[in-house]
Amino acid sequence: MTETPVHPALWPAPVASGAVDATVTVPGSKSVTNRALVLASLAAEPGWLRRPLRSRDTLLMAEALRALGVGIEETVSSSSSAAGPRRLRRGLARDPGGSARPRHDRRRQRRYGHALPAPVAALADGPIRFDGDPRSYERPLNGVIDALRALGARIDDDGRGALPLTVHGGGALDGGRVRIDASSSSQFVSALLLSAPRFNQGVEVRHTGASLPSMPHIRMTVDMLRSVGAQVDEPETGGEPNVWRVSPSALLGRDLTVEPDLSNAQPFLAAALITGGKVTIPDWPERTTQPGDQLRRIFTEMGGSYELTERGLVFTGSGSIHGIDVDLSEVGELTPGIAAVAALADSPSTLRGVAHLRLHETDRLAALTKEINELGGDVTETADGLHIRPRRLHGGIFHTYDDHRMATAGSIIGLAVEGVQIENVATTAKTLPDFPRMWTDMLTGAGN
Incomplete structure (x- = not known):
């Protein structure tokens, strides 16, 4: 019997087997x-x-x-x-x-x-x-x-x-x-x-x-x-x-x-939140103008906690993920990752203030709605954002539209959902070179 060939552009998103415990060094902003x-x-x-x-x-x-x-x-x-x-x-x-x-x-x-x-x-x-x-x-x-x-x-x-x-x-x-x-x-x-x-x-x-x-x-x-x-x-x-x-x-x-790119730390912090684990990001600055610094507040509201230490930011998940009602107008680039986490939460979320994302690498609001819903989700577009009602998700192809943040959003969902395949994960090289290896190392604890 001949095996069905794997499409070369599809990357099987790894499923977390337990709580992550890793140190992830994020490249510069x-x-x-x-x-x-x-x-x-x-x-x-x-x-x-x-x-x-x-x-x-x-x-x-x-x-x-x-x-x-x-x-x-x-x-x-x-x-x-x-x-x-x-x-x-x-x-x-x-x-x-x-x-x-x-x-x-x-x-x-x-x-x-x-x-x-x-x-x-x-x-x-x-x-x-x-x-x-x-x-x-x-x-x-x-x-x-x-x-x-x-x-x-x-x-x-x-x-x-x-x-x-x-x-x-x-x-x-x-x-x-x-x-x-x-x-x-x-x-x-x-x-x-x-x-x-x-x-x-x-x-x-x-x-x-x-x-x-x-x-x-x-x-x-x-x-x-x-x-x-x-x-x-x-x-x-x-x-x-x-x-x-x-x-x-x-x-x-x-x-x-150059400071670490805090927005690129998002998928790794999300992994701690989703698995109830712990991720350390070295060299997280005490003061910064980077939009990604808002992740400390947003992901804490969604169920995690953090401590800023001499080693960097230590973020810990509680094992529970809560929905959120949040204005992301100043930090729109974080929307795909937050939407991915919200799709796995225990209550609905509303993401507001991001109508301008319709003009980004792709129409990110339409793309997130389509891709999460095709995995069994319940996402609807609003005038300026998304409303997400968590549902049990299933595997499938998560299209990225050559958008690096779509690729990492699909990978986040793949932590908790078997069978998610990311189309063209290589698009992450736009801002996060070698993301697939970093993701695998985090799950195996190789970065510790």
Whole structure:
């Protein structure tokens, strides 16, 4: 009798045989690494990044900056140095979010890739062309394109408001005041603020749309700017609401150790919660702007407990998982993992404030609803989120839509449900290289 071949793109999600007890070292933050690369490229002196994340997204960011003329040297596997030349040169830059993305079968997919290098290109000497895979052409970038034009940049995009596009750098940019609707992506604000110290007049960015999602990422941008000598006025420190001002100045090179990516710690903390076990994440910072730090509060409300020690964060599950009613507008990237845990809880959950997730790597709200329900779940979309009623789940294929957070969400469910197969688990390499090995090591205790 011939065995039925296993589909090469399907990964059998391991089922936990008991309570996990593991130490998991999470790689560096993607958001911190990419911002640090941009700031170092614009600094007046070299800077060092220690423990940067080396993933698909950060390697493409480094590649884009090198194409602009930035010198980035990797000295060992865990550190690198970067220095911006006096004049950035012309070249071709590949969009760091430019991978092909299949359309979701319910709605047209749109994805906001990295807007961070575009303002840097406006400071270059000559034309810089940004390109990516064909699917990346669907990502609207009107916010940052229109803002840069208002600040004096010349950009050719044939009216698409998306890739491919050419930024005609003149070696400098006037800067000044700009109004922008960033309600679909806070990255548009961050992109302008990071390069603003090199603009002749600095910048005043005024957000004019609905409430901003992912505010912790803007706080991260402001903190990192101040750490290299920039002067920033912001709403958080008594400034005008929805207005950020950055003064022109030289940026300092600095020696930065990149924090662990706390959002990428989510599946491992979820494993402790689901199995009633314990997971330690080394080097968890006492103070951080990373959205993933909210996991301590959220997963505690769902039934766990934590202690911040010299070793790091020690998170312990109680053996029970409770539903939650939570506003995730500031931490939308955590939604897939929270939804996966909620599907295994003992009471319903409502996840609110995340309508903008319909414009992420895929339509994450539609994707989560479809995939959890196909495993026997009961998830319904609301105007701005999800309502999840726990039901007994069964095995099946969990599609990821090339979205790394969908892949880890399916793996979380697979801890408690036999027969879950993750389609294209390799998409986790976007921010969490070698996730399958880390997951298996956690379950076997190999990380202790």
